[in-house]
Amino acid sequence: MTMILRSSPPSPFGRKTKIAAKYLGLMDQITVEATATGDPDDSIRTQNPLGKIPALVLESGQVIYDSWVIVDYLDHLAGRGKLIPNNSDEKYKALVLAALADGMMDAGILIVYEARLRPEEKRHADWVDYQREKIIRALASLEANPPTAGLVTIGTIGLACALGYLIFRELVDWQPDHPNLAAWLEAFDKTVPAYGETTPE
């Protein structure tokens, strides 16, 4: 079986699915195909009408998106319970963390888009602040209560990608003020080699 993952190296949501695939040992069944979401002629807009990456195209032609559905699907292919815990307490902790991380990435992407997709006179500092405050509150909450070291779930993979995206885009210089989270990310990086292998340049 060969699946095609439509993604792009800087995408934090794409990175999440790549780490999941590598961690689950599925990457040899997946070909990553570069995607230009801003190009109206890119086939991503027919594969996913939202024009968003990542999207996983199965051999049947069926397309799986968004990233959380892809990770769920990969976990299903790998036998279940590896990235989405079977135990319901652990499961909902993992899913809520995944949603929090997604929200951090969404806010970060909106900040990036503010500069990329608008002429300077149409940019609105209050909107950027509103998004950044979401990230700041999420960081404070996670610093006070970081995930268990060594735990690899849809949630912790997402969090690592969110923190990496803040570094990559220089959105929030969070490391100095969040030592627990910085230590957590360092430990995650050692536990999951796929994290370092997918660092955007």
Added chain:
Amino acid sequence: MTMILRSSPPSPFGRKTKIAAKYLGLMDQITVEATATGDPDDSIRTQNPLGKIPALVLESGQVIYDSWVIVDYLDHLAGRGKLIPNNSDEKYKALVLAALADGMMDAGILIVYEARLRPEEKRHADWVDYQREKIIRALASLEANPPTAGLVTIGTIGLACALGYLIFRELVDWQPDHPNLAAWLEAFDKTVPAYGETTPE
């Protein structure tokens, strides 16, 4: 058991969770508490650092979000397999439809926010068009291949809420050009009374 659902009547994501709870017969265990996401002092920002609704506060104090995690949790409480199919083919169709509907709602909300959260001179027509095109492409794809009539899943509940939001906010006058989808929504409305009961005013 009593849970608190932080939401707001116009929120399409909140509506999705209310319909799920009503459909699953869980609404007698849930108190809906109004939320002002724009108010920095509203407790939603400590319950969910992203400051987003809906958020479901359990009796233990644990908070479940985003809407897809809440629906998964409610389905779990109701015994599983009612809104998220157990069969994997049906499950991933339902989850992808849920993601598509979420993307339509996200795009719609970004259009609404463009007017609500920016002074007129900071609004950017290209951005609004970019979001609206996502909705238009999603509508075209769904019109060509509407969900099975009578099917109630996390995906079809989401789609009904997305279509209802387009009507409520007058974002896209989709009904005249999408007769299959209009007929689908009419049938859904008859099958799921909770849909009409949660129509925003």
